[in-house]
Amino acid sequence: MLKVILSVFFLAVITTAVGYQQLQATINSSLKVAQNTQFEVKRGTGFNKLCQQWQANNWVESCWRYQIIAKLNPTLTDLKAGLYELTADSVINNIKKLTKVSKSVLALPLLKGKTYVKY
Structure with missing residues (x-):
């Protein structure tokens, strides 16, 4: 009985450690853009749609890891x-x-050669 309990405990520790390592790797993974890129988020765009757009541009490999992080x-x-x-x-x-x-x-151009810049 002790062997079974220790085996289950050991398996739980290993699973937790691997899961935590994968979570940290996902959090620290970089966006694969060649340089600073302008990106427009349209009104009504959801997280899943955004992730699919980035995946279509080959900026991220898969979305399911980021969906888990978004749930957390x-x-x-x-x-x-x-x-x-x-x-x-x-x-x-x-x-x-x-x-x-x-x-x-x-x-906005106000006078010739002068502009008003609003941020």
């Missing part, structure tokens, strides 16, 4: 519409950028 941290699914600059930083950091309001630049 639901604030990542609250995407805001706008134009964003994506970097080769981690995927999670780029998703966090998309949950903040986009700071787009609006330049």
Whole structure:
């Protein structure tokens, strides 16, 4: 009986360690963009749609790991519409950028040679 309990405990520890390692690897994985890239999030775009778009562009390998992370941290699914600059930083950091309001630049010509810039 003791062997069975120790075997189950050992298996649980191994499974937890491997799962934690995979979670950390997913959190630290980088977005595979060649350089800083402009990306537009349209109104009504959900987390799964965003992940599918990034997968179609070959920026991420698979979405299911990020969907698990989004279940663990639901604030990542609250995407805001706008134009964003994506970097080769981690995927999670780029998703966090998309949950903040986009700071787009609006330049209005007032006089010849003068502009008013609003951020």
